[in-house]
Amino acid sequence: MPADGNYSTLLSLRGWSDDSGGPAHELAFSQSRGLYYRSGTTTNGWSAWRRVLVENISGNVGIGIDVPQEKLSVNGNIRAKEIKVEAANWPDYVFTSDYELQSLKEVENYIKKYGHLPHVPKADEVDANGISLGEMNKILLQKIEELTLHLIEKDKRVTYLEERMLRLENHADK
CATH class of the missing domain: 2.60.40 (Immunoglobulin-like)
Structure with missing residues (x-):
């Protein structure tokens, strides 16, 4: 028995x-x-x-x-060759013209105040409740896409400043 x-x-x-x-x-x-x-x-x-x-x-x-x-x-570890998670509302919306990208200063202030990134669950919530792999992948992709937009913006700014510096140096040499 x-x-x-x-x-x-x-x-x-x-x-x-x-x-x-x-x-x-x-x-x-x-x-x-x-x-x-x-x-x-x-x-x-x-x-x-x-x-x-x-x-x-x-x-x-x-x-x-x-x-x-x-x-x-x-109740235990799972090993698999592949896990497919169905997800909706994939974060390509980050690249639309009406998406409001927070400035890095706003993100910094949020982190100082709350101790984690905006729209990312707090550690104690994840410890208590776990997290959906599909949901976390969406959040991470959203953050990567936001970082990419910030990098593009910074790259444009650096290029502009480098060109301006060259013009000023060329003007000073004359």
Whole structure:
């Protein structure tokens, strides 16, 4: 009987009855919608039941978690080759003519007052609630696009000042 205390339907897989084919494996499907696994041999004993996943009445699936709150809740690290996040309202609006880019002085004042960039969540909010990868990518792209606009503006200013300096030097040499 798995650790949740409920009776289960068992599926057992065994190489040979004398364990010469390796350890046996059992899956237990519990009444509480959990899937458990254990393995072992008659000579070495069985490992403890380990919950593999649980599904609640809402169809939420949990791995290593008792009460999944999302369609997939994982208590642990996840490794994947790729994760695709669907996102709307991608921040290309930063490049429209009606976008109000804050001046660097306004950004500096905001940072001094609040301790983080405008429109970026505070560290304690992220610690408490986590953050959506899609939302954070949108925020980061918005900030990169804003920085790009500031760099373009600064580059134009530097070019203007360099040209002006050359004109003044040329005028002074005459």
